[in-house]
Amino acid sequence: MRKHGALFALAYAVIIYGFIFLPVIVLVLFSFQGTLFPVPPFNGPSFRWYQVALGDERLTSALANSLFVAAGSSLVAVLLGFLAAYGFARYRLPGDSFFRGLITAPLSVSYLIIGMGLLIVFNGIGAPKSLAAAGAGHVVINLPLCFAIIYSQMGDHQVNIERAARDLGAKDWQVLTLITAPMLWPALFASFFLSMTFSWDEFVIAFLLTRFDTTLPVEIWSLLRSGLSPKTNAIGSVVFGISVVLVLILELVVLRRRRP
Amino acid sequence: MTEPLAVVRNVTHKFGTMEVLSNISMEIRPGSFTVLLGPSGSGKTTLLSILGGFITPTEGQVLISGEDCTLMPPSQRPTTTVFQDYALFPHMSVLANVAFGLRMQGFKRRERVAAAIEMLSLVGLDQAAKKKPHQLSGGQRQRVALARALVVEPKVLLLDEPLGALDLKLRRQMQDELKAIQRRVGTAFVHVTHDQEEAMALADEVVVMNAGRIVDWGAPETVYLHPRTRFSASFMGESTVFSGKVVSVSEERLTIHTPLGRLTVHGDAAAGQEIHLAIRPENLKLQSTRDVWLHLGRAQVSDVVFQGSFKRVTAVSQSMPPVPLVLRAGADELVKPREYVDLYCKPSDLILLRT
Numbered sequence: 001m002r003k004h005g006a007l008f009a010l011a012y013a014v015i016i017y018g019f020i021f022l023p024v025i026v027l028v029l030f031s032f033q034g035t036l037f038p039v040p041p042f043n044g045p046s047f048r049w050y051q052v053a054l055g056d057e058r059l060t061s062a063l064a065n066s067l068f069v070a071a072g073s074s075l076v077a078v079l080l081g082f083l084a085a086y087g088f089a090r091y092r093l094p095g096d097s098f099f100r101g102l103i104t105a106p107l108s109v110s111y112l113i114i115g116m117g118l119l120i121v122f123n124g125i126g127a128p129k130s131l132a133a134a135g136a137g138h139v140v141i142n143l144p145l146c147f148a149i150i151y152s153q154m155g156d157h158q159v160n161i162e163r164a165a166r167d168l169g170a171k172d173w174q175v176l177t178l179i180t181a182p183m184l185w186p187a188l189f190a191s192f193f194l195s196m197t198f199s200w201d202e203f204v205i206a207f208l209l210t211r212f213d214t215t216l217p218v219e220i221w222s223l224l225r226s227g228l229s230p231k232t233n234a235i236g237s238v239v240f241g242i243s244v245v246l247v248l249i250l251e252l253v254v255l256r257r258r259r260p
Numbered sequence: 261m262t263e264p265l266a267v268v269r270n271v272t273h274k275f276g277t278m279e280v281l282s283n284i285s286m287e288i289r290p291g292s293f294t295v296l297l298g299p300s301g302s303g304k305t306t307l308l309s310i311l312g313g314f315i316t317p318t319e320g321q322v323l324i325s326g327e328d329c330t331l332m333p334p335s336q337r338p339t340t341t342v343f344q345d346y347a348l349f350p351h352m353s354v355l356a357n358v359a360f361g362l363r364m365q366g367f368k369r370r371e372r373v374a375a376a377i378e379m380l381s382l383v384g385l386d387q388a389a390k391k392k393p394h395q396l397s398g399g400q401r402q403r404v405a406l407a408r409a410l411v412v413e414p415k416v417l418l419l420d421e422p423l424g425a426l427d428l429k430l431r432r433q434m435q436d437e438l439k440a441i442q443r444r445v446g447t448a449f450v451h452v453t454h455d456q457e458e459a460m461a462l463a464d465e466v467v468v469m470n471a472g473r474i475v476d477w478g479a480p481e482t483v484y485l486h487p488r489t490r491f492s493a494s495f496m497g498e499s500t501v502f503s504g505k506v507v508s509v510s511e512e513r514l515t516i517h518t519p520l521g522r523l524t525v526h527g528d529a530a531a532g533q534e535i536h537l538a539i540r541p542e543n544l545k546l547q548s549t550r551d552v553w554l555h556l557g558r559a560q561v562s563d564v565v566f567q568g569s570f571k572r573v574t575a576v577s578q579s580m581p582p583v584p585l586v587l588r589a590g591a592d593e594l595v596k597p598r599e600y601v602d603l604y605c606k607p608s609d610l611i612l613l614r615t
Contacts, residue, residue, distance in 0.1 A: 168409075
């Protein structure tokens with residue numbers, strides 16, 4: 001009986017993980033396809049499509065754009081999130097619980113709504129569609145996340161440490177840069193890399209707010225419109241690989257912190 | 261009398277409607293070790309924060325070296341604080357922690373490292389310069405905090421229950437070190453504690469606080485031997501306190517009617533006035549001698565606790581109303597609970613309390 005139970009559990013686990021990872025495995029597998037179509041039978045492995053994909057200037061420049069937007073928007077989101085968290089944690093402001101709720105509210109709004117809202121606003125003020133506009137959109141979606149992570153790590157025990165620094169002559173900006181930010185380093189690092197991963201494969205906002213120069217997910221989408229090709233699998237695998245690297249960095253930082 | 265280094269003048273502070281300090285005035289002499297002693301909630305830490313500039317008092321002034329510092333932020337005051345939780349910078353080495361204040365003042369790296377190393381060797385931690393705070397023991401962290409605050413050469417060093425987090429043995433050891441360091445650097449220290457033994461060990465000047473007021477002050481010996489108030493008589497060491505009524509006055513000799521008999525003490529009071537008398541436990545004796553002849557009546561022993569060098573005896577007098585008494589009997593004296601004993605003292609050991 002117990003043996004049957006264990007067998008059932010194993011089968012269940014295989015199905016669950018298969019359900020989650022099979023599409024990714026198929027995608028990656030057929031990126032190594034040797035022939036024209038990413039359908040069985042598999043006749044690789046071949047790096048032919050990686051060469052094609054990485055030789056395609058539109059794809060490589062979109063990849064660079066994506067990295068640029070992800071890094072830039074994450075940096076801004078972490079900076080703003082940090083300053084907001086510092087303000088809320090260290091000063092008593094009128095109606096601060098309301099404003100604290102308000103700053104995290106975008107977490108619950110769909111990306112489509114945020115994208116459309118920004119599109120209308122940028123149109124209204126005459127700002128053209130661009131990578132910077134998409135970057136601004138990514139700041140909007142990632143700022144609440146950065147704020148929440150950093151704010152959760154700001155404790156009262158740090159207040160006396162900042163006070164000691166002031167007592168020894170540090171000015172406000174010196175307290176922020178020399179004491180508070182380094183003490184919160186793991187939280188800043190984690191929120192930066194989490195923002196990177198979210199910005200990196202974000203599609204809807206980038207699709208709505210960019211035109212000529214665009215990010216990789218949007219470029220892949222336009223590739224897909226002209227039909228399936230192992231080239232899309234190849235570039236998709238690159239996207240996936242970079243996401244994995246970002247998540248791994250994040251995990252390493254968080255795990256290293258948990259282990260005292 | 262030397263010019264005071266710091267003066268607190270008529271300071272009152274309120275948190276909301278609650279008055280935590282009421283009209284406090286005190287002076288700190290240069291090079292002195294002042295201890296603010298009081299139970300929690302007595303306002304001693306608030307007073308220290310006002311000296312350090314972390315709190316602006318509702319009323320009153322703080323002057324340091326004659327300069328009005330009441331509104332000056334902590335960074336501009338000639339004071340530094342050693343915090344109760346040490347508040348070391350966790351991401352910096354011990355050396356960087358100690359050198360921080362000099363870095364803020366714009367000293368060159370070489371100068372500040374040299375000064376920090378010198379200060380670290382003063383507190384005996386020059387070997388630990390490269391370590392991070394979390395690698396140090398509680399006592400070592402304490403010393404780093406002390407070095408960090410002293411290296412900028414403050415005029416007044418403020419210590420907020422700095423020994424509170426240490427165990428008893430380490431605490432007594434750090435007390436001695438603290439006193440030695442203070443003598444060597446010659447900076448005025450203001451130290452907050454609720455531990456009266458610590459206060460007596462460290463202080464040149466004790467300021468006893470209760471409920472937002474200064475209730476006694478002076479050298480530890482003075483406060484111990486001649487407490488001004490009932491509070492300081494029972495907080496600074498133990499005392500037996502009992503009430504009485506002045507029945508006659510002649511040439512500063514008061515005859516007082518008390519539950520323990522008709523007693524005569526030196527002092528200043530009017531006939532008919534209700535007053536309190538106190539006597540220290542070591543001055544209450546179970547036998548009379550040539551000096552110790554004043555009989556305070558009989559009492560029933562309620563408890564005897566052996567404490568090594570003496571026995572702490574609590575008893576209740578047979579008088580009406582009964583008076584709870586505390587005394588120290590010799591370690592080899594035979595006293596047992598429920599026994600009846602006679603009590604004696606030297607007339608001059610009776611302390612007249614003002615309030």
